[in-house]
Amino acid sequence: MFYEPKKGHPFKIDPYKALIFPRPIGWISSVSKNGVANVAPYSYFNAIADEPPQVMFCSNGESSYGGYKDSLTNILSTKEFVVNFATKNTRDAMNISSSNYKPNEDEFVFAKLKKRKSKLVKPPSVNDSPVNLECKLLKTLKLKTNTKKLSTMVIGEVVGIYINNKFIQNGRIDSVSMRYISRMGYSEYSTVSSKFNLKRPE
Numbered sequence: 001m002f003y004e005p006k007k008g009h010p011f012k013i014d015p016y017k018a019l020i021f022p023r024p025i026g027w028i029s030s031v032s033k034n035g036v037a038n039v040a041p042y043s044y045f046n047a048i049a050d051e052p053p054q055v056m057f058c059s060n061g062e063s064s065y066g067g068y069k070d071s072l073t074n075i076l077s078t079k080e081f082v083v084n085f086a087t088k089n090t091r092d093a094m095n096i097s098s099s100n101y102k103p104n105e106d107e108f109v110f111a112k113l114k115k116r117k118s119k120l121v122k123p124p125s126v127n128d129s130p131v132n133l134e135c136k137l138l139k140t141l142k143l144k145t146n147t148k149k150l151s152t153m154v155i156g157e158v159v160g161i162y163i164n165n166k167f168i169q170n171g172r173i174d175s176v177s178m179r180y181i182s183r184m185g186y187s188e189y190s191t192v193s194s195k196f197n198l199k200r201p202e
């Protein structure tokens with residue numbers, strides 16, 4: 001089958017997100033200008049460059065309290081954020097942190113997540129994340145939207161990287177044992193449990 005998204009689709013539920021998977025989840029922590037911590041998952045997220053390392057995530061739609069979602073509001077005012085990674089063990093906390101909490105409510109508390117002080121930025125790191133990427137805002141980019149909803153890409157430079165030593169084996173990262181979870185379509189998730197090597201041609 002073939003369809004043009006702008007003309008609709010023949011499914012009960014839009015399958016678009018089920019076609020692009022697995023999407024890594026950037027579990028973004030930030031802090032408001034008044035010092036309230038925030039953490040929320042974003043699966044429109046990825047690494048986009050490595051010299052220097054840069055990441056992006058996209059905030060789509062509005063906060064239920066109007067205006068930008070809290071992560072974007074916070075990052076626009078404080079210019080800093082941390083990318084944390086949800087794992088099989090923290091999946092319920094990640095899910096709780098995606099609820100519509102008020103801007104002055106700290107999702108770390110509701111999701112019962114332990115904070116760890118970040119080294120170079122103000123937003124706290126999620127203690128149970130195997131990796132934390134401390135980021136400084138580089139730029140934002142407004143995306144095309146069909147609705148009046150706000151859609152913004154946030155690009156940050158990774159200025160500090162924390163790795164739990166448990167996941168370093170013989171000088172390399174033991175990715176599979178981290179059990180990161182990633183987003184598929186609908187309410188489906190996946191986790192990496194195997195890997196294979198493929199050397200690039202000379």
Ligand SMILES: Cc1cc2nc3c(=O)[nH]c(=O)nc-3n(C[C@H](O)[C@H](O)[C@H](O)COP(=O)(O)O)c2cc1C
Pocket residue numbers: 025038039040041042043044045058059060061063068069070071072094095097098099100101183
């Ligand atoms: C796994 C997962 C991935 C999500 N990815 C996105 C995303 O990429 N962009 C987005 O705007 N919202 C996404 N959401 C919804 C936000 O997490 C949700 O709107 C949240 O309340 C935003 O929190 P904030 O206002 O504290 O930033 C996702 C939710 C889940 C559970």
